[in-house]
Each structure stands twice: as structure tokens, then as C-alpha cells.
Amino acid sequence: MPSPTPAHARISIIGAGPGGLTCARILQRLGTAVTVYDRDDGPHTRDQGGTLDLHADNGQIALREAGLLDDFFRLARPEGQEMRRYTAAGALTGHHVPEPDELFKPEIDRGVLRDLLLDSLEPGTVRWGHTLERVGGPDDGPRQLHFTDGTTVETDLVIGADGAYSRVRPAVSSAVPAYxxxxxxxxxxxxxxxxxxxxxxxxxxxxxxxxxxxxxxxxxxxxxxxxxxxxxxxxxxxxxxxxxxxxxxxxxxxxxxxxxxxxxxxxxxxxxxxxxxxxxxxxxxxLPVPHTWAHNPTVTLLGDAAHLMPPLGVGVNLAMLDAGDLALSLANAATVADAVRAYEKTMLPRSVETARMLEGRAEDLLSVEGDDSGPDGPGR
The missing domain is CATH 3.30.9.30 (D-Amino Acid Oxidase; Chain A, domain 2)
Structure with missing residues (x-):
């Protein structure tokens, strides 16, 4: 079937994490309707994990597009940029103390960021208690979302923002994460x-x-x-x-x-x-490196669903940057298929380049030398 215009498309995001919610917020801000489906029974069903540092050159760019950057700075903890490094014997070997106006990567708790994004959405945007089982339907649409409770939803675009073990990913890629x-x-x-x-x-x-x-x-x-x-x-x-x-x-x-x-x-x-x-x-x-897939006009991925990497300070930032790029592509393209193609033309090379830089570097976290970036707080 012909690809619809984004303004008239049924757009479905799977996953109400930072990436999925950022994409939904920017789409709504630009006048595009969207629905988010999440497996949790509600916004506070489970612990959201630790703290995040959102960087000025990616995560903060997405928040600016979402109109939430000032609110982020109001809630963030710039003092969280302090970093201490010790030897196993307990000797302090490095200590970064942020300047009073240092805002390159302030910390924010995952739960606080999620609430900020959720509160910015139109009521009813997120449909809680929807665990995706699989994506069905032809490549050119419409697609069917099959949920584990037996319900189905028809949609024109599926955006997989559902993390490392994405149920959307198999619709475009056979890749699975490896230890x-x-x-x-x-x-x-x-x-x-x-x-x-x-x-x-x-x-x-x-x-x-x-x-x-x-x-x-x-x-x-x-x-x-x-x-x-x-x-x-x-x-x-x-x-x-x-x-x-x-x-x-x-x-x-x-x-x-x-x-x-x-x-x-x-x-x-x-x-x-x-x-x-x-x-x-x-x-x-x-995920294996490189992780790419053939263009599909009705399904795409962002964040860990697209490029799961070792937790070295890039995961959520890249997810939110993906979200902003995808939302802007949908706002500016003539059709959904054109938007997906334009988004992936930017996102895939960027994610492959970053993944190659980080491939095998989970062991950097064990290094005595190390650097001051530290790992992402897990709990994606």
C-alpha cells in the first residue's frame, strides 16, 4: 500500500523509556499524533534504575527539541559531575570537581527524567499494561501489533524503543545481544x-x-x-x-x-x-557490530533496540538523540517511508561508528587507568 503522510499515519512507539517518550513528546510538539505502548502496569510499577548524565552534544539536544531543557536543568544535579578515582588500596589518584557553571553532563535520576517526559505528554498517550508479543502484517503495511493479552492494534509505523531484548527488532533484524x-x-x-x-x-x-x-x-x-x-x-x-x-x-x-x-x-x-x-x-x-538492517517502510528502531553497546556513557544519550532525529524526520517528510529512510541514513552510520569505538571495551571498566566518564548506571 502507498506510504501515508506522517500527519495522517497511525504511529506506534513500543517502550516508554527515555527514547520512546522523547520521540513522543517531540512528535506531539510538532503536531503529529502518536501512541506509546509499554509492558509496565503503570508509570511507577518498577524501579527505573540509577542516575544518568545527559550530555550537551546529544541528550540535551533532544531535550531542547522537546522544549524541556530548562526543566531538565531545574531538576538535574550538576554537582553529580564530581568524579573520584581510587586504587584498590584506597588511595585517591584523581578528583574532578565541576566548576559552578559546568553543565556539560549533569546527572538526573532515571525516574525523575521519566516523570518529566511523561508529564509533558498529552493525557492518554501511554497505554500501560501492553506487552508486545510480535509485529505482524506486510512490510508495506498496515502492521499489526500482537500483545500477549490477545489484543491486536493496527498501525502504519512501529517504532521499537523497547530496549536490549526488543520484540520489535525481529521485524527488521535477526540480531540478538551477546554477553x-x-x-x-x-x-x-x-x-x-x-x-x-x-x-x-x-x-x-x-x-x-x-x-x-x-x-x-x-x-x-x-x-x-x-x-x-x-x-x-x-x-x-x-x-x-x-x-x-x-x-x-x-x-x-x-x-x-x-x-x-x-x-x-x-x-x-x-x-x-x-x-x-x-x-x-x-x-x-x-549487539553485534555493525548492526544494520534493510530499509523497511513501516518499522524502525531507536536506542538499545537498534544499537545496544557496553554501558560507557552513551546509551541513553544516543537513544534520545535518535528520538529527536526520528521525530524531526517524520515532521519534515512527505511520507512515513521517506521519514524512516532519512532517519536511518543518519542514525545507522552514527551508531555503527560509536559501536565500533566501544566494541570490546566493557573491560575498560576494570582498567586501573580508566577515564573519568564512568559507566552508565545500568537498568536500561
Whole structure:
């Protein structure tokens, strides 16, 4: 069938993460109707993960197009750009303190960013409790969205913003994420300025990183007097074994960690012994490089669905930049097919170039040298 004009198309975004919501916001701001479908039962069904740094040369560009940049700066934490680097023995070897007017990559909690984007949308834009099973229908449309509850929706464009294990991706690509060989264990600390003062002083107002070449720790100050720490190791994906891949045997996993970090300074080892609640196991996966697909006039991808990479500070920023580029393409093209082609002409080379730069670099997080960028807080 002929490709419709974007103004008259039924546009469906799968996934109400930062990328999907940014795309929806910019589309609505430009007068284009859109519906977002998300598997969560509501906006606060689950924890949204840690903190993000949104960069001036990508994530902030998208927020400017969304008309939300001033609101972002009002909610963000510029002091979160502070970065400390330690040796495994606990010696401070590097300390970046941001200037008072430094705004290149201020931090914002994922939940706060999501609420900012959700509140900017027209009521009813997001349809909660819709878990996509598959995309059906012919390549030239219309497409059918098949949800796990047995319902279907007909649409003219499917935008996969549904992350690493996208249900939209198989409509254009057979690629699946592969384990990088590096895993994170996430640990939480609450009420840190009273209950975990030593850890709060070690981390400061931003982030702290320590590594010995085989294992690492990365701790980030979040809003609300919280710190999240990521214990990073080169291990098999199922290294916790009988102790449970989701970290259900907290004491057993802690014993393993204390053995692996036995030679680390006592102050750093408190990141292992003092956390509130269980660990969260997060093996790091990435899509093959390069990841591209043949143009499809009715389906496209953005963010991790399109280019899942190691968490080295680019994931959410690229997703939001993708979202802005796609929304602007839809606003300026004569047909949906033309918009998708124009968007992918920009997005695919950019994502391939970045993915090649980061390929195999999950292990950089274990490096004693490292840099001051730190990892993305997982929880995509």
C-alpha cells in the first residue's frame, strides 16, 4: 500500500523509556499524533534504575527539541559531575570537581527524567499494561501489533524503543545481544548521609571508581540521599551459580565477593558488606557490530533496540538523540517511508561508528587507568 503522510499515519512507539517518550513528546510538539505502548502496569510499577548524565552534544539536544531543557536543568544535579578515582588500596589518584557553571553532563535520576517526559505528554498517550508479543502484517503495511493479552492494534509505523531484548527488532533484524564477558552486581545504600557516612564521604556528591585490572567498583550518588554501587567483574554470565542469578542468596554472594575483593581496602570493601537489601545481577550484553538492517517502510528502531553497546556513557544519550532525529524526520517528510529512510541514513552510520569505538571495551571498566566518564548506571 502507498506510504501515508506522517500527519495522517497511525504511529506506534513500543517502550516508554527515555527514547520512546522523547520521540513522543517531540512528535506531539510538532503536531503529529502518536501512541506509546509499554509492558509496565503503570508509570511507577518498577524501579527505573540509577542516575544518568545527559550530555550537551546529544541528550540535551533532544531535550531542547522537546522544549524541556530548562526543566531538565531545574531538576538535574550538576554537582553529580564530581568524579573520584581510587586504587584498590584506597588511595585517591584523581578528583574532578565541576566548576559552578559546568553543565556539560549533569546527572538526573532515571525516574525523575521519566516523570518529566511523561508529564509533558498529552493525557492518554501511554497505554500501560501492553506487552508486545510480535509485529505482524506486510512490510508495506498496515502492521499489526500482537500483545500477549490477545489484543491486536493496527498501525502504519512501529517504532521499537523497547530496549536490549526488543520484540520489535525481529521485524527488521535477526540480531540478538551477546554477553560481553563482564557483569555488574548492583548494590543499594539508602539514607547515606546518616546511615552510611563513610561511604558517602568516599563517593562525594558524584561518582567514585576503583579497579585492579580484574575487578572494579563504581559508585554513584543518586537523588534522595541514595548511592548505587556496581561491583564489576570479568566472569561467566552465570557466575553466581546455585546462589541464584538474580542475587537471591545475598549472604552467599557476599561471601564470594569478599573472597574476590579480599586484598582491597577495608573502606572500599564496605561497598560489599553494608548494602541495604539484595544484590541485583546485571550481565552486560551488546549487539553485534555493525548492526544494520534493510530499509523497511513501516518499522524502525531507536536506542538499545537498534544499537545496544557496553554501558560507557552513551546509551541513553544516543537513544534520545535518535528520538529527536526520528521525530524531526517524520515532521519534515512527505511520507512515513521517506521519514524512516532519512532517519536511518543518519542514525545507522552514527551508531555503527560509536559501536565500533566501544566494541570490546566493557573491560575498560576494570582498567586501573580508566577515564573519568564512568559507566552508565545500568537498568536500561
Amino acid at each position: 560481553t564477558g563482564v557483569s555488574f552486581l548492583e548494590a543499594w545504600f539508602s539514607g547515606v548521609d546518616d546511615r552510611h557516612r563513610d561511604i558517602a564521604e568516599l563517593v562525594g556528591r558524584g561518582s567514585a571508581h576503583a579497579a585492579d585490572g580484574e575487578r572494579a567498583m563504581f559508585a554513584q550518588r543518586n537523588g534522595g540521599d541514595h548511592i548505587r554501587t556496581y561491583l564489576i567483574q570479568r566472569v561467566p554470565a552465570d557466575w553466581t551459580g546455585a546462589r541464584g542469578p538474580a542475587g537471591t542468596d545475598t549472604d552467599g554472594i557476599r561471601t564470594l565477593l569478599l573472597e574476590r575483593y579480599a586484598h582491597w581496602a577495608p573502606g572500599l570493601r564496605r561497598m560489599i558488606t553494608d548494602n541495604d537489601g539484595p544484590y541485583v545481577h546485571r550481565p552486560i550484553h551488546a
